[in-house]
Structures are given as structure tokens and as C-alpha cells.
Amino acid sequence: MxxxxxxxxxxxxxxxxxxxxxxxxxxxxxxxxxxxxxxxxxxxxxxxxxxxxxxxxxxxxxxxxxxxxxxxxxxxxxxxxxxxxxxxxxxxxxxxxxxxxxxxxxxxxxxxxxxxxxxxxxxxxxxxxxxxxxxxxxxxxxxxxxxxxxxxxxxxxxxxxxxxxxxxxxxLPKREVNAGLAEVIKYGAILDYPFFEWLEQHIDALVALDQEKLQQCIARCCQIKADVVARDETEKGDRALLNLGHTFGHAIETHLGYGNWLHGEAVAAGSMMAAVLSEMLGDLSAQEAARLEKLLVRANLPTVSPDTMQPEDYLPHMMRDKKVLAGKLRLILLKSLGQAYVATDTDQDKVLAAIRRCTQTD
The missing domain is CATH 3.40.50.1970 (Rossmann fold)
Structure with a gap:
């Protein structure tokens, strides 16, 4: 234990x-x-x-x-x-x-x-x-x-x-296991690059529910979150970083109706939108964004917007997000894999452009 x-x-x-x-x-x-x-x-x-x-x-x-x-x-x-x-x-x-x-x-x-x-x-x-x-x-x-x-x-x-x-x-249904892996991958992407590399090596074992690897993975995720919570229990600072992809993802869940996409599925697509936006802003490299996308795909997770949503559908929901302050959109973005930051008042045209790049095409 x-x-x-x-x-x-x-x-x-x-x-x-x-x-x-x-x-x-x-x-x-x-x-x-x-x-x-x-x-x-x-x-x-x-x-x-x-x-x-x-x-x-x-x-x-x-x-x-x-x-x-x-x-x-x-x-x-x-x-x-x-x-x-x-x-x-x-x-x-x-x-x-x-x-x-x-x-x-x-x-x-x-x-x-x-x-x-x-x-x-x-x-x-x-x-x-x-x-x-x-x-x-x-x-x-x-x-x-x-x-x-x-x-x-x-x-x-x-x-x-x-x-x-x-x-x-x-x-647990496989779809639910995969949805959980979205939050696992999030931890590596925002705060722990060595853990992200570990996931690249062991994601197949996690999908297959290997008990030893699962326990190691869960313990590491819990330790990362415990450390953040100890520093910032009520989300006035660092804890907001745990919400990578969540502002986009909550828009998906709310627009589609709760339960149509699982929370982890929405977070996965939202994380990819955040990564694309980070790349557009000149922070995350295209190679790093591709690594994140590949890891999400290996975990059987979506990396694009639901085909029933248009980019313009997102912003009304996103502006009701709990992280909005003084009417300004605040997003969790990536400087690099393993390093996240809070972006304040991000240009909405760029947000829409990032969503469009993650929109399904025929």
C-alpha cells in the first residue's frame, strides 16, 4: 500500500x-x-x-x-x-x-x-x-x-x-478509464515533465490496467495535487494551473448537455485547444504540441471539438467560467511541457482561431 x-x-x-x-x-x-x-x-x-x-x-x-x-x-x-x-x-x-x-x-x-x-x-x-x-x-x-x-x-x-x-x-468501462487518463496526462503537461516522459513510456500499461503501474501513476498524480493544494487550497494562485483544458472542456460539457461527453474527454479536447493556443502565442513548440496530441490519442481520447459545436459556441460558456475575473477570460496555457501559466485577458480572436484549428474536418 x-x-x-x-x-x-x-x-x-x-x-x-x-x-x-x-x-x-x-x-x-x-x-x-x-x-x-x-x-x-x-x-x-x-x-x-x-x-x-x-x-x-x-x-x-x-x-x-x-x-x-x-x-x-x-x-x-x-x-x-x-x-x-x-x-x-x-x-x-x-x-x-x-x-x-x-x-x-x-x-x-x-x-x-x-x-x-x-x-x-x-x-x-x-x-x-x-x-x-x-x-x-x-x-x-x-x-x-x-x-x-x-x-x-x-x-x-x-x-x-x-x-x-x-x-x-x-x-470500470474502458471509456471511463480513458477519460481518467486525460487528468493523468494533464499533471505531466502542467507541472512535471519527467512524469510526462514516464507516461509516454507506460501509457499502454495504464490503458491495460497494469496494477503496479496504476498505483505508481495514481500516487504521483495525488502527490502533485497534494503539493499544489497545500500551497493554495482555495485556488487563489497555483491551484488554477490544475485546470488545463477545463475552460474549453466545461464549455463542451455545458453546450452538449452534461454526460454526453465525459468530463475527461472534454478536458482532453480542451487541453489540445490550450496547447494549440500556446503554440500560436509563441510559447509551446509545434513538436511539444504534437507530443501531447500523440499521448492523448494513445489514451484513446479526443483531440478535436465535437462535430456538433462551432467555434463561436464556446465563448458564451467560457465567459461564465469561474476563472473569469472582471469580465476577462483567464486560461491555463503552456510555456513548455511541464510548465503551465495563467494567461489573463487572452485575445478572443486568437482563442477562436485555436478552437478552429481543433475543429473536426471531413
Whole structure:
């Protein structure tokens, strides 16, 4: 088992990474008599709910669960309210613990519920998708979507523990595995060139779910994010760099309707748009942009805009992005592979030109 710590002083917490951890009661910071509400969805529940419930009951916890509909389109205030209703019906108080068992949607909604219920209760992240394991379960970003924008309603609220059982990826659809690799590649592109080179060597093993390489990869991603979060928990500086491709990607998700493209797929295409724009601005070399594109393609990820979107469709969504300040578009761009920066007030004509270069052609 590998362990990475998120260093936030009195809110410091561990990320446990290994195979078979769902049944390892030593990684759960719980004791006999604790009241636990597991938040999951039917897809994950059929594989892992009984396993986690059995482990927690062996510890001596009282365990209930609430199952949300499965899919990004259900990352809503209505789903949030289902969790509140379940907690209230069971008379759970401020000593309750919420366990998020699932992917990024479950983690985000359950985390926001934990931040809000009786002004804050403890919660544990058990991410079951690669994207959640390397990104959304770490760092305390919790939110739900609004029809006008992704993740617009939420809070920064840290878990007390993250438990990553890499065996859960064996039941994940290949498309979801590939989507998670978009966030993996992002880390190398923005902050860690040696890791980017490592990915070029081992991406095929990751696609094939090689357990040893997966655990190494997840640990490195979590360490990079943990270091950034420790420096900038509420995204006032360095943490914004973790959003490479996300402003473009969120526009894709919002325009197409949540769930039509997976988050990682949208981020992959958005990362390529950011790379092309970086090249147009004279920063990233054409050779580096080509290396990023090749790695994304090897991970079976899209590198072009959806064929149902026009370049002009992007900007209205992008101007509602959380990183927009004083009406100015802020994007994460690349000086080189392994070195990202925040670009402020980027010329919109150049942004549109970069999107056009990443538009599908016959």
C-alpha cells in the first residue's frame, strides 16, 4: 500500500492507495458506534456497496446508504437534497460521517452535502473511477452543476481520508478509464515533465490496467495535487494551473448537455485547444504540441471539438467560467511541457482561431 499526505496543518489527511483496500478496516478512520451514511449510485452499489458496508459494520458502525441516479446530468441540487433527506430521516447529527463511494459526481455531491449538512460533518472519499482517484477526490473541491454552468454551486471542504482501491478500476468501462487518463496526462503537461516522459513510456500499461503501474501513476498524480493544494487550497494562485483544458472542456460539457461527453474527454479536447493556443502565442513548440496530441490519442481520447459545436459556441460558456475575473477570460496555457501559466485577458480572436484549428474536418 502507498500513502500520500495532504498537508493542511490541523486538517491534514492521508490518501491510501492499493489493491483490496475496501475490505481493509485499518484505513477507515472510524470506530464502533459511529453513524455512517454511504452515498453511491446503483452502478457502483452492485459491485461495492455490500463490501464497504460489511467492512464498516465489522468496525461497529451503524451504516445506512442513499443511492443517487448515475450520471453527470444528476449532479444537481435535487440530488443534494436526496442526501439531506436521507440524513434527516435517520436522525443523523453533526457526529455523522458521509462516505462518498463512486466517481467524481458522487464525490462532488456527497462532499458538498458534508460541507452543508448541519454546517459541516466529516466525510471520507472512496473514489471508484480513475478520474476521481487522480483528481476530484483530492483537494476538497465540492459542487453541483447549474444548467448555465458546471460546478457553479459548491464549497471547498476537505475529506478526512481518501481510500483508493485500484481493483475498482477492473469493473470500470474502458471509456471511463480513458477519460481518467486525460487528468493523468494533464499533471505531466502542467507541472512535471519527467512524469510526462514516464507516461509516454507506460501509457499502454495504464490503458491495460497494469496494477503496479496504476498505483505508481495514481500516487504521483495525488502527490502533485497534494503539493499544489497545500500551497493554495482555495485556488487563489497555483491551484488554477490544475485546470488545463477545463475552460474549453466545461464549455463542451455545458453546450452538449452534461454526460454526453465525459468530463475527461472534454478536458482532453480542451487541453489540445490550450496547447494549440500556446503554440500560436509563441510559447509551446509545434513538436511539444504534437507530443501531447500523440499521448492523448494513445489514451484513446479526443483531440478535436465535437462535430456538433462551432467555434463561436464556446465563448458564451467560457465567459461564465469561474476563472473569469472582471469580465476577462483567464486560461491555463503552456510555456513548455511541464510548465503551465495563467494567461489573463487572452485575445478572443486568437482563442477562436485555436478552437478552429481543433475543429473536426471531413
Amino acid at each position: 502507498l500513502c500520500v499526505n495532504v498537508e493542511l496543518k490541523e486538517r491534514r489527511y492521508p490518501i491510501h492507495i492499493g489493491a483490496g483496500l475496501l475490505s481493509d478496516n485499518s484505513v477507515y478512520p472510524l470506530k464502533s458506534g459511529d453513524k455512517v451514511m454511504i452515498v453511491t449510485n446503483p452502478t457502483v452499489a452492485q459491485h461495492y456497496l455490500s463490501q464497504v458496508t460489511d467492512t464498516l459494520e465489522k468496525i461497529g458502525c451503524t451504516v445506512k446508504n442513499v443511492q443517487l441516479p448515475d450520471g453527470e446530468q444528476y449532479k444537481t441540487l435535487d440530488s443534494l437534497n436526496l442526501i439531506f433527506t436521507a440524513l434527516l430521516r435517520e436522525n443523523y447529527g453533526r457526529d455523522a460521517t458521509i462516505v462518498a463511494l463512486g466517481g467524481g459526481v458522487i464525490g462532488d455531491v456527497a462532499g458538498y452535502a458534508a460541507a452543508s449538512y448541519q454546517r459541516g460533518v466529516r466525510f471520507i472519499q472512496i473514489p471508484t473511477t480513475l478520474l476521481a482517484q487522480v483528481d476530484s477526490s483530492v483537494g476538497g473541491k465540492t459542487a453541483v452543476n447549474h444548467e448555465l454552468g458546471k460546478n457553479m454551486i459548491g464549497a471547498f471542504y476537505q475529506p478526512c481520508t481518501v481510500i483508493i482501491d485500484t481493483l475498482t478500476l477492473n469493473t
